[in-house]
Amino acid sequence: MTKTWAEQTAELAEAWSKAQSSLWQGWMKTAAQVGHPQEDMAREWMGHWQEVSKDVTDQFGAHADGVPREVVERLFAAEEIYLRFFDSMIGYMKVVAPRIDAGEDWADLVRAYSQQLKDSLVGGPEAWFTAEGMAAATEGLPELWKLYTLEIQKASMPWAQSMAQAPWDTKDLMSGDHSAVSRMFNMFMDTWEQTYGRYLSAPAIGYSREMNEKVARGFEAWVDLRRAEVEFMSEVMNAGGRSLEDLVRDLVDRGERDESITTFKGLFDLWVNNAEGTFAELFRTEGFARIQGEAVNAAMTYKLRQRDVTEEFMKALDLPTRSEIDEVHRHVHDVRIELRYTKRTLEATRAELQQAREALDQEAKGRAAAQEKASQEKAAQEKAAQKQLQQFEKRLEKAEAATKKAAAAKKAEAAAKKAAAAPKRSAKPAEAKGGSKKKTESKAKTPPDKDQGNPSE
């Protein structure tokens, strides 16, 4: 059955570790017998080990992705740092140990060795100012820059002045001042700008002037970026040197307190803490913040100038450019803002409308209630009036009836009086006239007294 790469790697690693252990023990014994330098074998062994580590990382990267792969890469990167530090310490031990055994003061030896390390960080500074050095330094630059660099070597007054100053800065550099690197570079660039750089920054002419200007501005931005980067790196290098000094100082203090470091991890941690502290001090300074800011700003400016040139080519190829797409995004954003405010205004208006509706409803309900109440009151009033009228009519009827009765009584009394007052007539009864007629009293039908009304009406 095919084994997974992890299984294969695990077996390989285990075999490798066991082999190295036994190999190392064997070599140690042999080396002790024949006087072979142990440190050289250690370096050779570490070289083999680093090759294995690289192979493991490459194979792992082929089968994994995402965070695990990145973590493994960082682990091996950290191991690289670890091994390099180990290697440098071996180099140190190789130089210092025999001399300590010979009786020299170990603290002075450590300081001297750290100075060598500092010097090795920068390399040969004199190489910057020979023809070969300048050519090497400008190896990766565009052809235009190379041409001007060769031209610079011909004598001209600004250049002669700068070369006269160079040895003093070189002396500073040799004494450990890495900022001399940036001073020398800046002097170089200032002299360039006073001579050939002037022509490059002059306005362009002709049909293609716009494009030429953009290319020229791009080149200027690149030059500024290089200057800012060199200044930044020299600050970092200086800090690196100071961190070594701090480490040595710490070791000296420990030696005076009779404290010793017995593990490589302990030495590594000490180096990290010292370096972290030294760089933290540098990072807090206004000077570093300015230098770092300038490097970042120069990179951003270069990116913008680069885009200006790139977009010219994209336009020629009828491809949409970053600027055009950004403009579209800006319009979309503006529309979204308008929409948001419109929605809010609409919601606020709806809310106001709702409030107004509710107020109107309330008012209408109130009015209706009031009307209802008024009509009820009116009805009650009418009813009361009706009742009163009826009562009045009844009283009137009664009064009429009484009046009529009184009138009839009066009339009867009057008739009686009249009858009583009339003379007595013959005895012939009424039947002589032709029959017996009964005397009937007939009530005279008096016409209705208008004043009394007709009860039958």
Added chain:
Amino acid sequence: MFPINIRPEDAFKELIDFNQKLLAGVESIADVEEIDVAPTPREVVYQEDKTVLYHYPPKVENPHAIPILIVYALVNRPYMIDIQHDRSMVQNLLNLGLDLYLMDWGYVDRGDRYLTLDDYINGYIDNCVNVVRERHGLDKINLLGICQGGTMSLCYASLHPGKVQNLITMVTPVDFDTKDGLLNVWAQHLDVDAMVDAFGNVPGHFMNGGFLMLKPFQLMAEKYVGFIDTVENEASLKSFLRMEKWIFDSPDQAGETFRQFIKDFYQQNKLIKGEVQLGDRRVDLKNVTMPVFNVYATEDHLVPPCSSLSLEEFVGSEDVTTVDFPGGHIGIYVSGRSQKQLAPALAEWVKERG
């Protein structure tokens, strides 16, 4: 006495042990299929553009009546507060009977380049607050802002005090004029206009580079060397991988928001001066009159304590509780100690104030 007493044989044995552990760790990492984060169950209740509003179903039968809306920073992802089961401020608060909502800003793309702070604060945050208010039938809710999210929450509370019952700010920068924080020092020399014009949205990996520069040796070398000793432990391995995922899972920053935040807050310190303009309104911290619970970390190298402490001086509230917590900017959420102390203190304070 010569301070280095390492025998070559011991040194090489140490190196061999180191590399053996490294390879064992590589094998363990190879077995990890997926890095799980944000384990607490949640549901989407509202979405607008890339912003998602999550609700965490309460873990008690009768949670606290007024819910908390958590506003995280735009930098980094919010699952830091719910990184794993035993290191989750979200779970701790739910267990203590609180009702939680979380705003997830998502990952901006080029189409979001012109989003401003006004869009985030008076747009997305306000809309989410209204959603929570409507869901619970409340006029006011509790607001919890973390780091830059706390700064945005402060701005929101000052512009909409009628919608905020209590305000909680955690490791929140308020006064940006300090030399105690490297970000504050470095930001003064940035040409933000050039950066935003060049990048559009400021890339997350660019931000990561800046954060790594704060402690380069610890964060790029020592951390991984130290990790080797614990890599064989599966639980430690997964914890480490979750943190690694969160550290480098940085969204891009919307260009115009980044521009205004750096210029107005970091470079000109306008917040405490009352000069921050969001849309047509000005932010005045004196309008923050509701109770405030302000937490800061004593060893915070990203937001120096003095930057958070000054909040008390500038808000209008008469009920400000300031709590210090030992640890760093992130440790305040993921350390074992914080699991036992931070959430209970917060929950108690909130419940006392409705």
